Amino acid sequence: MGFTWGVSTSAYQIEGGVAEGGRGLSIWDTFTHKNGLPTGDIACDHYHRYPEDVALLADLGVSAYRFSVAWPRIQPDGSGPANKDGIAFYDRLVDALLEKGIDPVLTLFHWDLPQALEDSGGWLNRDTAYRFAEYSGLVADALADRVRLWITLNEPFIHMTLGYATGEHAPGQALLFGALPAAHHQLLGHGLAVAELRARGAAAVAITNNYSPAWPQGDTEADQIAAATYHALHNRFFTDPLFGRDYPEIGLDPAVVHDGDLDIIAAPLDALGVNYYNPTGVRAPAGVAPLPFDLVPLDGYPKTDFGWPVIPDGLRELLGWLKQEYGEALPPIHVTESGCAYEGVDDPQRVTYLDGHIKAVRAAIEDGVDVRGYFVWSLLDNFEWAEGYSKRFGLVHVDFETQVRTPKTSYAWYRDLIRASR
Numbered sequence: 001m002g003f004t005w006g007v008s009t010s011a012y013q014i015e016g017g018v019a020e021g022g023r024g025l026s027i028w029d030t031f032t033h034k035n036g037l038p039t040g041d042i043a044c045d046h047y048h049r050y051p052e053d054v055a056l057l058a059d060l061g062v063s064a065y066r067f068s069v070a071w072p073r074i075q076p077d078g079s080g081p082a083n084k085d086g087i088a089f090y091d092r093l094v095d096a097l098l099e100k101g102i103d104p105v106l107t108l109f110h111w112d113l114p115q116a117l118e119d120s121g122g123w124l125n126r127d128t129a130y131r132f133a134e135y136s137g138l139v140a141d142a143l144a145d146r147v148r149l150w151i152t153l154n155e156p157f158i159h160m161t162l163g164y165a166t167g168e169h170a171p172g173q174a175l176l177f178g179a180l181p182a183a184h185h186q187l188l189g190h191g192l193a194v195a196e197l198r199a200r201g202a203a204a205v206a207i208t209n210n211y212s213p214a215w216p217q218g219d220t221e222a223d224q225i226a227a228a229t230y231h232a233l234h235n236r237f238f239t240d241p242l243f244g245r246d247y248p249e250i251g252l253d254p255a256v257v258h259d260g261d262l263d264i265i266a267a268p269l270d271a272l273g274v275n276y277y278n279p280t281g282v283r284a285p286a287g288v289a290p291l292p293f294d295l296v297p298l299d300g301y302p303k304t305d306f307g308w309p310v311i312p313d314g315l316r317e318l319l320g321w322l323k324q325e326y327g328e329a330l331p332p333i334h335v336t337e338s339g340c341a342y343e344g345v346d347d348p349q350r351v352t353y354l355d356g357h358i359k360a361v362r363a364a365i366e367d368g369v370d371v372r373g374y375f376v377w378s379l380l381d382n383f384e385w386a387e388g389y390s391k392r393f394g395l396v397h398v399d400f401e402t403q404v405r406t407p408k409t410s411y412a413w414y415r416d417l418i419r420a421s422r
């Protein structure tokens with residue numbers, strides 16, 4: 001099998017149709033409406049326009065498309081039997097992809113938790129892990145015969161941090177290190193879901209993590225320690241237990257981890273999904289601080305419209321680190337998100353960004369890392385969480401007034417690259 005070229009999206013960021021097909025409320029509906037923020041009520045209207053979006057994927061020539069299922073479409077209240085209309089939407093989408101020869105890569109959770117589960121504590125509540133496994137089984141009952149790669153969770157680190165530690169994302173809790181149980185319960189849910197997926201004959205199972213090399217900014221020992229602490233939190237906490245190790249000691253109350261949990265989390269995987277955007281600059285905190293590190297900008301690099309530094313070498317570094325750190329335990333890697341925010345339909349900066357990151361993947365492969373796929377984030381400009389519609393990550397421009405889709409310069413560039421590599 002050759003290298004997989006793909007693109008990624010997620011349900012709440014593109015679907016709209018939030019009150020259709022019996023969909024229940026998610027934490028993002030509640031969070032955006034309650035705080036008067038831009039919402040995903042319409043987003044890219046993909047719920048209605050998916051045939052046009054599948055045609056865009058086909059013209060692009062990708063061999064795989066990573067999308068997520070909205071849990072509240074399947075279980076409007078977070079538990080109980082599958083909502084037939086919700087299943088039917090993804091059934092149609094999967095068939096439309098297969099008709100064009102595109103492999104569906106399905107993420108089960110990309111942050112849109114049913115509000116009913118948040119009302120009982122969300123991911124801080126251990127029971128949510130069991131609810132997630134039940135939901136995963138329902139989706140697999142319907143689609144295991146056609147989905148090529150199953151991804152349980154998208155970026156449990158980011159969901160824990162922005163959703164439960166700082167409150168910038170739904171559900172908007174600001175518990176700092178008190179958020180760590182939300183990480184353990186997500187990982188437990190992942191492990192339980194793997195068993196449900198396997199029981200239904202899922203072709204291949206993975207998890208997608210966000211990774212960011214922690215670069216100390218300063219020469220003191222305290223800066224080195226701060227960077228190591230941040231690395232343990234961002235990268236190792238979500239990877240060590242997948243491959244049979246204990247959690248790094250960063251403050252998780254041991255009582256949260258029950259006997260047997262680590263065995264469940266360490267269920268063998270067919271692939272690891274890696275999302276990479278940039279390294280993180282870290283310094284020792286000054287004075288008495290609430291956290292054991294300060295995050296500081298990395299200067300001297302080009303920046304995206306998000307202000308994120310463009311550092312393709314960070315991707316090569318982190319792929320190399322994964323191989324070195326986890327060795328034989330590490331399954332093949334798919335880069336399941338890589339991309340950048342820039343304005344404009346003519347977007348040469350995005351071409352430069354993608355070119356650099358694809359070269360970094362090639363270099364990592366030459367270094368001996370088993371990387372099997374690269375997925376651009378994202379197909380469409382979309383609802384960029386706390387940033388609303390102000391940050392455009394798409395290969396395809398979306399006019400949010402008219403919903404007109406216009407392929408960008410980067411779309412043509414990626415299409416040509418895929419063709420040339422066949």
Ligand code: BGC
Pocket residue numbers: 010013154155158210275337377384393
């Ligand atoms: C998330 C995407 C998001 C992207 C850009 C990733 O952390 O998985 O949903 O749009 O970053 O911020």
